[in-house]
Amino acid sequence: MNKIPKAPTGTFDILPEDIPTWLRVEETVRKVCGLFGYSEIRTPMFEYTSLFARSIGEVTDIVEKEMYTITRTGADGEGDEETLTLRPEVTASIVRAVIEHDLFARRPLQKLFYYGPIFRRERPQKGRFRQFHQMGVEALGSYDPLLDTEMIRLADVFLRELGIANCELLLNSMGCPECRKAYRAALLAAAQQKRDELCDNCKSRIDRNVFRVLDCKIAKCVAVSDGFPPISEFLCPGCRDHFDQVKSGLEKLGVVFKLQSRLVRGFDYYTRTVFEFSCSDLGAQSAVCGGGRYDNLIEELGGPKAGSVGFAIGLERAIMVMKTAADPAETGAGAPSSATVCPGPAAPCALPVASVFLVTLGQNAKRAGFDLLDRIRGAGIAADMDHESKSLKAQMRLANKLAVPHVLIMGDNELAAGTVNLRDMKASSETTVPQDKIISALQAVLYAGSAR
RNA sequence: GUGGGCGUAGCUCAAUUGGUUAGAGCGCCAGGCUGUGGCCCUGGAGGUUUGCGGGUUCGAGCCCCGUCGCUCACCCCA
Known part of the structure; x- marks a missing residue:
């Protein structure tokens, strides 16, 4: 440990x-x-x-x-x-x-x-x-x-x-420096006169740096130093x-x-x-x-x-x-519990790390999917996938947690047909598109003017 | 450098006057739905066993000492 x-x-x-x-x-x-x-x-x-x-x-x-x-x-x-x-x-x-x-x-x-x-x-x-x-x-x-x-x-x-x-x-x-010199002398004189009424700390400040006596937080010192001449009189x-x-x-x-x-x-x-x-x-x-x-x-x-x-x-x-x-504004707004980690008013939380998440089933689809993923990234679209060969359900959960707006699903069926399923996570709707059309299909849904 | 408070699962916290296998919520993983997320239900993993070391005791997460760390405050500063 x-x-x-x-x-x-x-x-x-x-x-x-x-x-x-x-x-x-x-x-x-x-x-x-x-x-x-x-x-x-x-x-x-x-x-x-x-x-x-x-x-x-x-x-x-x-x-x-x-x-x-x-x-x-x-x-x-x-x-x-x-x-x-x-x-x-x-x-x-x-x-x-x-x-x-x-x-x-x-x-x-x-x-x-x-x-x-x-x-x-x-x-x-x-x-x-x-x-x-x-x-x-x-x-x-x-x-x-x-x-x-x-x-x-x-x-x-x-x-x-x-x-x-x-x-x-x-x-x-x-x-x-000139006015301060005069003020320093006046302050020193005033402080030394009231030396006994100041805290121990301030007593040592008198010798080290008189000005510091002025920002002591102890009440009695503040009361005493209130009687000291202000710098404004010496400018x-x-x-x-x-x-x-x-x-x-x-x-x-x-x-x-x-x-x-x-x-x-x-x-x-x-x-x-x-x-x-x-x-x-x-x-x-x-x-x-x-x-x-x-x-x-x-x-x-x-x-x-x-x-x-x-x-x-x-x-x-x-x-x-x-x-x-x-803080008070957030509790008033009744934000979801996950928003408590969200600090500033305008600071976005749970930022999607990718626009598209690829879900694959089986090793063949995983390998083919990785190539597809690379092409999607090559087109400038942020995309990611799972690497632990989890179940479809687990991969979907991950996609949801990452707040990714669109998911691509690819299994043996799609592989054989040369297609891929494109799922809109928010709408829970799904379409089948040919693999060679996937870039334009993604561009269509991503840049359609929908809220990011 | 000085003083106070605190140190229990990844996180937030429980644990009757010291008593026998240290709990919960959240999170995580899995199943319910043999290829589909969010809600719900069920189960599971996870503490080198309570920061570390020593002491008191039949027995210590709890008491004592030391140590390390965190925290708040002094000093000073953003």
């Missing part, structure tokens, strides 16, 4: 029954991003470790203890050592690629999106995995606040397209103006948001706008989407001075919200 292999902790298999959901999500990613003028980019699953250390920040949890890093020594020459890390996020890779290929030379504004797996060595829990999937969008090369607005709107539209409407958009501005005129434009842009689009001066994000590279879409029914990991502006990252990684905004959405979390949102 302990010998059977298992997927590593924090990972999971996406089984065939779940594929329709994922396909729908992937289609939505490409559709919505395309709608907003973003192009897909694909970067490696791993990068040189230094890239993440430089971008995310050396002292963040992710870099300190959550990265899957592999070190290889001397493979390509004497003393040549390279340490590689499975990507714990992809913004750094995007920025790296843009700089490396000088994409700004082609167009000063790069509008890019990505989709794929992310790796973080965290303790798994609800909505948190060691390999999970993100879709993300980045607009690199501009400081325009309208792009911040567009970014948030894109995330909003994407979530809505998936049927997710019960999320709250939290918005804040962290200012530029410089430039940052204040930028934030005002982002907010008014959202208002004009009718995107409702909630200002949350305690919203602080985990990556060091964020400046000015930060935002998060939060869903209460996700458990403790309530953030489905997180993002913001990073005006200094490109330059820090050796590129030109150029502002950027972006966000990422955790797809497993998005799917979790989709499913909880879909």
